[in-house]
Amino acid sequence: MDQINYSEEGRPRTKAVKPEDGKWANQMTEIYKRFLDSRQKLRTLDKQINHAIDELENRTVQRAARERNYVTCTFCSTIGGILRFIRD
Numbered sequence: 001m002d003q004i005n006y007s008e009e010g011r012p013r014t015k016a017v018k019p020e021d022g023k024w025a026n027q028m029t030e031i032y033k034r035f036l037d038s039r040q041k042l043r044t045l046d047k048q049i050n051h052a053i054d055e056l057e058n059r060t061v062q063r064a065a066r067e068r069n070y071v072t073c074t075f076c077s078t079i080g081g082i083l084r085f086i087r088d
Contacts, residue, residue: 002021
């Protein structure tokens with residue numbers, strides 16, 4: 001008889017699998033491994049996208065501050081889609 005190992009609430013578990021369900025258990029294990037791999041790739045991509053958006057925001061704010069010399073800011077942010085300059 002085959003067995004599967006998994007964790008539940010942070011604790012390791014083992015369950016016996018009927019011989020006729022062995023192939024199914026292996027398939028489900030491979031599917032879950034691919035899911036976890038894809039999930040990690042999405043997390044990495046999400047971080048890269050957010051970094052790129054932050055960089056674009058910073059360049060946009062810096063450009064606005066350069067174009068109007070009365071606008072000086074050390075911290076600029078967008079709140080509710082409105083560009084806000086917090087003055088020095």
